[in-house]
Amino acid sequence: MKKIAIGFGVLTGFLAFTAVAFAQTYTPLAPLPIGEGGTTPDTYTLSSYLVGAIKLLVAAGGAIAVLMLIIRGTQYVAAGINPSAKSDAKERIMGALIGLTLVLTSYLILNSIDPRLVEFNLTLPPVGQSPAAAATPVAPTPSAPAPVLNNGGTNPSAQPVAPAAAAPVTITSPTTAVTPLQNIINARINRSNDYSVISNCMGNTTYDLCVKTDLNGDGQTNLSDIVLFTQKGNLFDVNQNRVIELANTTAAASCFFKMPGANVHAMLPRENWNQSWSDGGSSAWYISGYSCGGSGGITGMPTVACSGATWIKAPALMNKCAITNGYMNMPFGFVYGGGSQFSKFQNWVTSSSVGSAVDLRTLFKATFFRPIASGDGIPQDEYFETDDGKLTYATIAEYDLNNDGTADFNASGADMTAFSACQGGSASGACARADFNQDGTIDARDLNLVKLMRNDVFGGSGFTPLGWILNWFESAFFDPAGYSDTQIISYCIGHAAFERCGYADVNGDHKIDNADLTAFNTGAPLLDFNSDGKVDLR
Structure with missing residues (x-):
């Protein structure tokens, strides 16, 4: 050493x-x-x-x-x-x-x-001449012609007198004089790259784009401006692709959990019961009428006559996105001492499945009916709607692409085979329902909830979403790849600053709202020195 x-x-x-x-x-x-x-x-x-x-x-x-x-x-x-x-x-x-x-x-x-x-530039000016004067051409007055040297050259500190008919000589300011070294530095700047511009503008007063790189307003571009550029750039780079996209485009879309838009109760058969008495004084109940929907009577399980099948098919549910229809902050996690919505979801699904194939008729009964002990044999209506039950059935039913009454999450199952046939194609016609996340495309993003089902619901990974709400799940499932920064911020508005939406909290207030979009639209364009609609961070 x-x-x-x-x-x-x-x-x-x-x-x-x-x-x-x-x-x-x-x-x-x-x-x-x-x-x-x-x-x-x-x-x-x-x-x-x-x-x-x-x-x-x-x-x-x-x-x-x-x-x-x-x-x-x-x-x-x-x-x-x-x-x-x-x-x-x-x-x-x-x-x-x-x-x-x-x-x-x-x-x-x-x-x-x-x-x-x-690099070293040790050239000194002649004695008695300041560096500024040596770098600045001086226009002589007409009465003082430039002295001519013996070799025909001119004095380096003066310029020849311009003829009377010529245009006046322009005097170059010392602050804008361009030295050979400065020309070399300017030539190294990549105008199409914002990072190249600011990193080569330190002390540079001759390059046109350098007037924009003084981010802290101290009158010069120095290391503190580069640090500020990096800090702000990382903050605005919501999609973490090292480029800030400034174009205002439509919000990204992603929704996996669904709620029925249709009236499920009205789709079910109703049995009207009546009581008969025998001569001995005993009574018995019998069905006196039958209808599809309506009021009164005892609600029965779906039938082909009333519902088109012995389960409710996904198209009939007219499902809608849960988080955009009032369920953004619906509890859907595990709460110590208070039960667990996610545990209900898991238990309902696994008790209705064989392997990773969920029987929708069994799941419908588990989520919409509850057993009630009746006294004296009196028929009781066991139909019972809950938000947890509706969400569970509507979400799982979406994955029964072939409408056979089974939502099969196995990679080799019939529904995943149908999905593969639609993948990469248009989300329309027979493939419209394969767009599970409702973003308008059929791609690997649509399988994010399928991964949860395989690993955590059927796989028993031990995943415990302590205190989670529904929008936390959606934030975790959201895939920002391929979306611009503004698309991600617009999608995450209303979500918690959690998982994939964590980067959208531009102003650092731990929530995503319009203030974050305003902060982005105000601050990010200041880093676009070359005005090409994007900011290059490297």
Whole structure:
């Protein structure tokens, strides 16, 4: 480590020397290709050699470090069981690695911050002339013509007098003078990339887009502006794709849990019972009438005559999205001491299934009927609607694509086979119901609830959604891939800042509302320096 410190000190001293060395201009006896872009300039300065020397030292340092690693690695292998030799070799390997790291990272860090930090411009103006004057062309007055040198050239501090008929000479301001080095920096800027613009605008006063990169308003573009660009950019990059899309498009769509839009009770048969008495005084109940729907009587299970099948088919339910129809904050989790809506959902489904195939007739009875003990044999109407029951049946029935009364979640089942046949196609006609999440496309996103059923409901993973509400499930199932940032924020409005909607909380108030969309539409465009409708974060 001592040797490394000494070497580092020597390198520091060398750089300090170069910072104060004078530029000596001369013409070499033999041309050396060390000019800008590998060209051969007519004259050289100390700056020219220092730039090449620094790059040569970095390359040589890296090569030496690699060579030392090879030598010390060989010594380590050859040391065998000699602990002192192995320890010495390990120490030297570590020293070589540290040296290599110092050489490479120092150059990379300086070059990343500003390429000018690894370049040297030590050219000094003539004695008695300020740097600003040397960089600024001066237009002489007509009464003081520019002196002509013996070799036919002109004084570098003056310009020839323009003829009377010519246009007036434009005086360039010192703040907008473009040096050769500045031209090189400007040429490196990728105008189509916002990160390239701001990272090359540090101290840059000549590039047109640099007037937009002073994000903190201190009159200059510096490291604090780049930090602010990164922080704001990460905040507005809701879909985490390293690009902020500014176009205002329609909101994304995703809905897995459904509620019946139709009146389920009105679809069911009604049995009208009456009581008969015998001569001995005993009584018996009998069906005196039968109807589909209506009021009164005893509600029965679905029949083909009243319901079209012995279960209620999904199309007849006219299902609608639960969270957009008043059930956004419906409890659907596990609550200690208060029962569990999710447990009911799981128990109803598993008790009605064989493997991962759910029998809808059995599920309908479990979710819409409850057994009631009747006294004296009096018939009792056991029909009973609950939000949990309606949600469970309507959601599961959606997956019976072939309308055979069984919602099969197995990958090789008939319903998943029907889904595969529709995948990638239009969500219309026979394939309309295959769009399980109602986003207008049939793709892998539609299977997010299927994964829950396979892993957690049938698979018994032990998943316990403690205190969850329905919109938390929808946020977890929502897949933001392919959606723009504004589409995601618009979809998540009304949701909790949870799971996939967590990134949409732009203003950090732990809820998603119109204030987040306003904050995005106000702040994100300020990072679009090239006004191309998007912000490149890398």
